[in-house]
Amino acid sequence: MKILCVEDEAAISDTITYALETEGFQTHWVQLGQHAIDALKNDSSLALVILDVGLPDMNGFEVCKHIRQFSQVPIIFLTARNEEIDRIVGLEIGADDYMSKPFSPRELAARVKVILKRSQGNKQQFQGETDFLIDEKRALIQYYGQALELTRYEYLILKLLLQNTERVYSREQIMQCIWQEPETSLDRVVDTHIKTLRTKLRQVRADVDPIKTHRGLGYSITGSVCES
Numbered sequence: 001m002k003i004l005c006v007e008d009e010a011a012i013s014d015t016i017t018y019a020l021e022t023e024g025f026q027t028h029w030v031q032l033g034q035h036a037i038d039a040l041k042n043d044s045s046l047a048l049v050i051l052d053v054g055l056p057d058m059n060g061f062e063v064c065k066h067i068r069q070f071s072q073v074p075i076i077f078l079t080a081r082n083e084e085i086d087r088i089v090g091l092e093i094g095a096d097d098y099m100s101k102p103f104s105p106r107e108l109a110a111r112v113k114v115i116l117k118r119s120q121g122n123k124q125q126f127q128g129e130t131d132f133l134i135d136e137k138r139a140l141i142q143y144y145g146q147a148l149e150l151t152r153y154e155y156l157i158l159k160l161l162l163q164n165t166e167r168v169y170s171r172e173q174i175m176q177c178i179w180q181e182p183e184t185s186l187d188r189v190v191d192t193h194i195k196t197l198r199t200k201l202r203q204v205r206a207d208v209d210p211i212k213t214h215r216g217l218g219y220s221i222t223g224s225v226c227e228s
């Protein structure tokens, strides 16, 4: 498995890649945040990212936010600053773990293994059990074990469709259920949100298309649903 190491200091990166390669991982090293984003877009075999917070072109938090727009790859932050606030910020914007410098490369490699095992375990579990997991308290929907980054309307539409899988909802019904002032919006708006929603679902599973269009009628969804 290949790990992306984003670190501007060669000495630190050497220590990390040595520790990971000793454990049998392949590594790919970049020094800039933008290069990390490009690498992830072009190489789907990258299984995890080790991301330094202090990078020359943009900080690691920004890089993480960019990555989360298109990928749920596990991310471990590395930082020279060890304030608790950074830890919270890091985890809130979607990091999976966090290590403060100086750190033990062996411990880092051990955490990489744990996170990879966990993320793969999740995927298998969800593939076997349920396609969608609705976490209403956190206003979050997972699809095959990956949390979807949805806008408010995308979230509400998906949640509505999932309440009754296979049931066809007309555009008007969707508008009535979701928009506070439906008469002021065009029902074209529903199609637009469905389109972006489909794109996001396809990013997780390109081989499945759970939202069905019923011409002249509306939309329905297929799949198994679980609520937490």
Ligand code: CA
Pocket: 007, 008, 009, 052, 053, 054, 055
């Ligand atoms: Ca740095």
